[in-house]
Amino acid sequence: MTRAVFTPYNKEVHHERKFIMKRETRGSFNFKFAKGRAAAAALAIAVTGALTISAIMPVVADTKSKATSAALTADQKIIHLLNRLGYGPRPGDVERVKRMGIDKYIDLQLHPERIDDPGIEARLANFPSLRMSLTEIQQKYPPPQLLARELGLKQGKGVNLQPPGEGADENQKREYRQQVMAYYQENGLRPPQFLLQELQAQKIIRAAYSERQLQEAMTDFWFNHFNIFWAKNADRNLTTDYEMNVIRPHTMGKFKDLLMATAKSPAMLVYLDNFQSMSPDAQLPQMRRGGQLQRRPGAPGNVLGNPRPGQGANDPLYRQQQIDRQTQRDQMRNPDQMTQQQRQAQAAKGLQKRKAGINENYAREIMELHTLGVEGGYTQKDVQEVARCLTGWTLDRPRQGTQFVFREFMHDNGEKTVLGQKIPAGGGIKDGEMVIDILAHQPSTAKFISTKLVRRFVSDTPPAALVDRVTAVYTKSDGDIREMLRTIFTSPEFNSREAYRAKIKSPFELAVSAVRALGADVNAPLQTAQFIAKMGQPLYLYQAPTGYPDRADQWVNTGALLERLNFGLALTTNKLRGAAFDIKRAAGSVDMADRQGIMDKAIGSLLYGDISPQTRTVLEKQLKDGVAV
Template structure:
């Protein structure tokens, strides 16, 4: 399984740009490591999940809405039954010197005050739960999406495209921690907004991400009403700038690129009316994108010196298209790509080259990714980047051929390592700097997970063979080879391999 020392670039191809080699992969890539990555990159529909795909986002949200309606109906039924029981209950016997109160017999009588078990408040405080054997619909959707994603990552030839999908999913971050709706919609968001456009034009990716129900719900745009729109005047509800601000600060231009708070507010007005069709919506199928014209702030919008005419939903789209093509966006995206794949401190000349490719190709993301892996500077940089928890766990599974039938261990490992699936702490996503993952606490957690993975993945995996098939003869130091070969058990050997600096860094 060993590869020729002169072909060490194959290890870089898998570790720096991909998700780690599987048995036999290094030999396949050694002849032309860059071509190996580019072949995957230019494979038609390579990012899509087609086999056994979970339900669509709209279907997932519809199922969530239906379950919530059923739970509300059950709560109401239980509250009514409790009320009826209280009304028909016999009065307690009178004590000495007390007069017995007449039993409550009719529906017109009032229930006793206080938060008793029979009161609607108490019923609301303890809502019925789904049976333990059947997870809530949003959790079932989340698990199905997690399994589909994991399977795609394990089966990917190089994992370069899957790394790009994960990069863009983190760039347009949403969090399942916010609500049940987001727990149902986060997986479909990645499948429907990110995967189809991860190798296309950035303008298309941007438009798909910002108009997806998951993003609108996460950044509260469904509550944003133009101050001069009729509902805003009568309901006292106002403008929500979250979506507009995060688009400009995180998704396109970047901090310090010259936009102002006035630009953010104007953009937010242009996005009013962008919403999600609820269960009783009359403006679209439940769970899908909906534009509410009467919520949209009327009039032209002036952003970064350009005026956008009133055009309803198209006003927001026109602004997005211009932001996607702005030079500051090109620099921001190029910087993030180099930081993710190459070095925490991106080389200015490599960033400038990628930014130019971005602009010259009208934001063609496959062209930009191709330029990155075709540039020598991306290959010769020292291996100092620390694998993220996702890359670490998936890389270990690929190295040993471990393919779990459910995503439970994978999800638990990511939780313990501080990178729970689709659950960043904020809209800026998970950190992409090594110090975000290489803290003493983080490395201790990795050691625990490495030992757990060594136990789970030991079947059929001969540690030295795994080492050679993933690190070859060149990347593994003599100390690492010696430690793995002298381990007291197969489980310990695999854990030592997973914690080796050569495995942890890319």
């Protein structure tokens, strides 16, 4: 068993820290604090113990027989509601919901547009990227390689932003990084890493302080369901738009609308590579003088421009020269002033460089992960047909990943059959839109989405009867997410003793709920985000399209529990940069010299008295003598 020992830190090594955690392989938890820190010691012991207990409580419960099937008390119902519909109660929230009534609180959370939330905008004011368009983000936060390519930076001007090649030594790499940062600073630009930091910060702040708690929980749920990886290529610049303008506005609307929005999202098109999917028979458009692209009636396919005598129309060198000349002219213009034909010419350059072909990545994931599920009844042939329907769903400027556009010349215009339904030839963009409609109305989709929602809000083992009822609501309401949620929150299964504290909190949920329970003020959440990553959940950086698994075994392990202890200690002793915790305010009327009273107060705030006699005995023993027990 792991033991965490807290001892005074050597000031010669690190003058800012007073405590250190050491991992050993015996005993339990041993906390040692400097003299005169009785209140801090009591609170730290209570909080770190409570955070650990909250992490493993469902696992412990599973190893024992159900002690009782008694109904939840009125307070427990409210605590359960606040923990599931959002990120846990703040001081005073239980009393507020009690005055309002549970039914009214649920209805209000299901309609976030009715909730005044003025404080959150002030907290988000320092994150300008949240209010920027895709074009503005691209201009303010360009990646270094895009600077070199698109802004006309040449070595002759004394600037070389091309990254060093393979075999470069550390001095070359360091010089490159210094040049890049100097250019950013001199030109009022910022690297894309700042976008990630602002995304992580706003997520923590919204979850901790927004009155629209259910909207924050559903934004997190749907982002994870339609997961993308921030660090993949242009998604560094596209993820902010994805969360703000694709996921967030559709959290409680119709599932079909959300599915369509993600399918046309630049971030998803890049993440699952559909932006480069094109028919093997695609005919690149013809280029004429003046930079306009137009295919002549009856013109042979794959012809760009008019070859000079002696040059073949399909000569690769000639084709490349024509495209390069057009691209150079385009780069001299403001890209925002380019016509659609000029942008298509720029896109054609990229398409010419790669072999035409259909990419099945998105077609497979939209069925397996987004709609039907693994056992949803589709075949490999369906994957191929869906991929054909989605050819030509691409980006206006692929290198920048700006906005969705349908390119007819990339599309497979033949007849298709998806899940037994015919899609006529010549449909163009409507082929893909028909696929979205077909998938959204499949019985397998209704059950798959219902199961995931019940798992998220009720239990890792979703009650079958509740899943069936929610599935029926999906079908009857045409995929109305709000009505599905209402069915869950008002169900006997949701309000049961079996569901109470049955879910393990993810690192993100744990960190935010601790901030809320203690009334801490987090105004610069970078280190909080770092702690969440240490606990196993780096925000926006899960690489697989599955998203983070929503089950206990993902979060319960020795290393994760130790990091939860570290987080609790850092938060309660004001060692978490950017976060302020007022122990006197948290103690309320309890005498600061009363260690037992302080610990009881903390346990009450975090666990609301739901603590076993054995655990209380361990914590009291720790508090009394500071030795392992």
